[in-house]
Amino acid sequence: MGKDITDGVSQSDNVNYSEYELKNGLKVILSADSSIPSVVINLCYHVGSKDEENNKKGFAHLFEHLMFEGSLNIPCGEYDNLCLNAGGDNNAYTTEDKTNYYIILPSNQLELGLWMESDRMLQFAISQESLDTQKGVVTEEKKQTFDNRPYGSLSLEFPPRLFPNSVYGWDTIGEIDDINKATMEDIKSFFEKYYIPNNAVLTIAGDLDEKETIELINKYFGSIPRGKNSIERKLPVKDSFKSSRDFITDNIQLPGIFVGYRIPKEYTKESFALELLSDILSHGDSSIMYKELVYDKQLCSEVGAYVDCKEFAGVFYLYALLMPGVDVESVEKVVYRIIDDVTEGKLPEQDLQKAKNKFETKHALRKQSILSKADMLTHYKTLFNNAELINSNIDNYLSITKDDIASISKEFLNENNRVTLIYIPKTR
Template structure:
């Protein structure tokens, strides 16, 4: 009886939290194809204006990689009505902050302003879309910025090229095989006309979604959106290419020498399906069960109990077309990478053979309930999630309902999906080892 009462109380609490976190929104499309999503939250006098473009590293010419990430920087250079170097000054002097980020699948720009500066935020994003100044001075300036970023984040950072090396080996046909930061040689070789053509092709209203979230007057906001974005011409529709990877049916090995490390790292990577699939969500649960944090099965066994590794963990990279489940570990002598791989395989085999315990299953559910609540706990998160669910998933309602998909997953599904994707013959084993060469400058 006591357990039943506790379960009922937990269910009621969860229902209350889920209900309180419901994100209300309104959506519509302008004549030029720009999709608009509005979310009114009167709780604080703050507003987020953001635009997500459906262009990422996967949309690049293989001989001109890094363009999407380059534009993340370049489109802050200025517009016909915002002089070079004035963008950030304009934002900060009006009490705001702003940023942008790029992935393989999309590019995202946003500003956070006091709500009385909503019109300014909308005008600035419309300027970025309609009147960007793309000239040789801006290209040369940002070329040096991107090179420095690559040096700091990858070339001179311990284990900084780990994910890049995994991607390069995991994908043969798909553009996921290169990193968003791309090749510096490609950027050096690119002409101004190539940058201008890339902008004209992808940074258009019918390849974007505008999200306005915060303390807003819906009627007034719609008027400003029409005023500033409605006159932007529709671009030529973007046709997305489809790239198919053949299933991995045989384990394969690769080696990468990193001049910035002294301790070798074991990396094991499995290719997984699109983040839009049910299997991808099951794999999310499996990833958390095996390797999320110090209470996970792999950490407790390999690091805490057997003291075979200094660290063990995973990165679950779910993307629009494919994903990767990447396990990594730092062996502790006398244990080797092979010893750790054997321990990992034993734990995966348990998941493939036996149902995980009810206790562990409930822990997973609780973890995802917490993540669901946190994902929509602030305006910036809500704005980006609204854009993401519309553009990459094709279903904005997932911002409220995706947790129900995770709750519908069974222990039996966890076992079957582990059998389907996490077998020794379906992976890359990457030996990420020290190099005797000096780190790059």
């Protein structure tokens, strides 16, 4: 079975779990929860768009699609049918740092789900026909998500400006030319390098018997061979970043201001502070940006702030969609003045406490869902090798002070560290 099982710290409101590792390097986490008769099987591979080569941008996301195109013992198109016929559901997603697959099944179908996932990991079984089909699917997805959607190109415009010459310098959708040039040899090589037990975390949460589950995991995953080569993570190199402000014409009705600041990676004091700040600035009718720009001055129809932290870098985003006839520069000045107020320590203490309360409630609610629970355990183990963060990470947010937010904002939310994109409607 591999290493001995070690129990996660258990407190009354904590997630209980156990974890171990198979001899082939597959990390396993089990979290029993009999509140509903279902199980979640979450399998995450530590590979995302940042791991792609320059001429193979989009491979991680393409592979997410290909994994539903059949495996050694499951014909193309049957994966979804097997899951649905068993009363379950499944999905997947790709980020810059990982590719995550999950299945939700009635608990008496756990063995079926483990067999299905192990079969996909066992051996490369993608056909040329499936590859050609998914190239077309990804091309269409790019058109629908980025090309034909208002402000849709933001995800393509920001990365190369924020992270020039860096592994985070492109969106997960990649480059269509690279995808169309992908060969069967390219795809097989990607599979053999990244879709291996020693680059994956398997989490099972829900109505399970731990002893029986361990036996099933060993039955279906224990004999899959370890990957031959160790994976060297591509770290962001020192890039040639320069602050910039660009205008982009788009098929939109209202102008929009979008700002991105480079910030430190996930699970840092800076990321905790800035996530709280994003909530204070724009979440809810009483938030600072909403109250001033939307409610009081009626300059904008919508405003927002959010943090996108990755394994080795992060971005703090702000945006404002303008009301008809409103001057862009006047709104920019208000947005930057609001940020300046934060750096000068003018953030109301009650706003910070309200944000902490919201974070604490949200965190507690997420731990009640077996799907969210499995996702969080897998995420923390994959990127930080520490599943216990599911219980302890909230304390990092609660310890942030108003002075922390002011000093961190001053360091990172400044004009020398930002990219501004002004979207303006095409003239007709």
